Amino acid sequence: QSVLTQPPSASGTPGQRVTISCSGSSSNIGSNYVYWYQQLPGTAPKLLIYRNNQRPSGVPDRFSGSKSGTSASLAISGLRSEDEADYYCAAWDDSLSGPVFGTGTKVTVL
Amino acid sequence: QVQLQESGPGLVKPSQTLSLTCTVSGGSISSGSYYWSWIRQPAGKGLEWIGRIYTSGSTNYNPSLKSRVTISVDTSKNQFSLKLSSVTAADTAVYYCARVVSSSWYDYWGQGTLVTVSS
Numbered sequence: 001q002s003v004l005t006q007p008p009s010a011s012g013t014p015g016q017r018v019t020i021s022c023s024g025s026s027s028n029i030g031s032n033y034v035y036w037y038q039q040l041p042g043t044a045p046k047l048l049i050y051r052n053n054q055r056p057s058g059v060p061d062r063f064s065g066s067k068s069g070t071s072a073s074l075a076i077s078g079l080r081s082e083d084e085a086d087y088y089c090a091a092w093d094d095s096l097s098g099p100v101f102g103t104g105t106k107v108t109v110l
Numbered sequence: 111q112v113q114l115q116e117s118g119p120g121l122v123k124p125s126q127t128l129s130l131t132c133t134v135s136g137g138s139i140s141s142g143s144y145y146w147s148w149i150r151q152p153a154g155k156g157l158e159w160i161g162r163i164y165t166s167g168s169t170n171y172n173p174s175l176k177s178r179v180t181i182s183v184d185t186s187k188n189q190f191s192l193k194l195s196s197v198t199a200a201d202t203a204v205y206y207c208a209r210v211v212s213s214s215w216y217d218y219w220g221q222g223t224l225v226t227v228s229s
Binding site: 092 | 155156157158159161162170171172173206208211214215216217219220221222
């Protein structure tokens with residue numbers, strides 16, 4: 001029941017910059033903060049970005065988030081092999097009165 | 111360091127009730143202004159919010175599951191629980207418990223537990 005739309009895949013070579021988009025609506029991204037999670041294979045998601053563009057302690061500054069209108073994006077610069085994972089955006093949805101997640105993007109390091 | 115651990119049956123029969131418990135260690139479930147949440151992920155698919163509970167007992171549920179979900183908390187055991195009734199194969203998923211910060215983001219997650227609905 002994903003309400004936020006992400007591209008299914010993205011890829012790059014080591015050192016490149018990869019950007020993942022997240023499209024929503026006025027009831028979620030348009031009026032609330034966006035969060036990003038990284039899910040390595042077989043593990044629980046890990047918070048990567050909170051409140052649109054803030055990084056928790058320990059998250060490398062290679063990861064950055066931005067938001068404009070009803071869309072958001074996550075950028076990974078200086079791509080590394082350990083960045084190969086699934087990435088999910090999330091936001092509170094006022095219509096649902098709960099959080100909604102993106103469809104997920106699998107990042108592959110070529 | 112806060113840790114969360116899900117526990118419960120890995121196999122549930124159709125039409126029965128799925129019951130899971132999340133045990134919180136490394137801190138009191140009652141301390142701080144946190145919600146505690148359940149999220150699930152079918153194999154190869156995305157994340158779905160099930161619901162959340164505050165330590166006062168106040169709950170919020172996903173409308174699509176609300177009629178079948180109950181989340182409760184036992185502060186004396188530092189645990190919170192999920193019950194999902196009338197399960198079908200569509201409820202087969204990895205179930206995660208997580209701590210919610212500022213009613214908004216999940217900072218600590220359990221490792222997840224696979225629940226399969228099958229006869």
